[in-house]
Amino acid sequence: MSFQVACATTELDPEEALQVILADSAGTNVPVAVVRDSDGSWHAIGDTCSHQNYSLAEGDVEDGTIECWKHGAPFDLATGNPLSLPATKPVPVYSIEINDGDVLVDVDVTL
Numbered sequence: 364m365s366f367q368v369a370c371a372t373t374e375l376d377p378e379e380a381l382q383v384i385l386a387d388s389a390g391t392n393v394p395v396a397v398v399r400d401s402d403g404s405w406h407a408i409g410d411t412c413s414h415q416n417y418s419l420a421e422g423d424v425e426d427g428t429i430e431c432w433k434h435g436a437p438f439d440l441a442t443g444n445p446l447s448l449p450a451t452k453p454v455p456v457y458s459i460e461i462n463d464g465d466v467l468v469d470v471d472v473t474l
């Protein structure tokens with residue numbers, strides 16, 4: 364596959380996240396959290412918390428992390444690694460680009 368439009372840059376302010384569903388090259392739907400960090404940088408991570416199946420996009424975004432709203436595990440936006448319990452496994456981090464007002468994500472390429 365390749366980069367797909369996930370949303371427009373105008374849809375997220377800093378410290379916000381949005382769940383989008385994108386299809387990978389096999390046609391499988393992949394839930395992605397598109398995240399805009401405190402400094403305005405953009406990230407795309409797997410939207411399903413690795414502890415239980417809750418959406419990370421509903422969590423709090425701050426200074427390079429998103430905190431799962433359900434039990435509070437924070438995830439590093441750059442690596443997908445959990446920074447404390449109860450999550451112990453990483454979530455995938457996807458390639459992301461900004462082009463002409465669009466946020467583009469490639470769900471076939473993990474970083």
Ligand code: FES
Pocket residue numbers: 412413414415416417431432433434435436449450
């Ligand atoms: S479901 Fe995310 S920390 Fe428990």
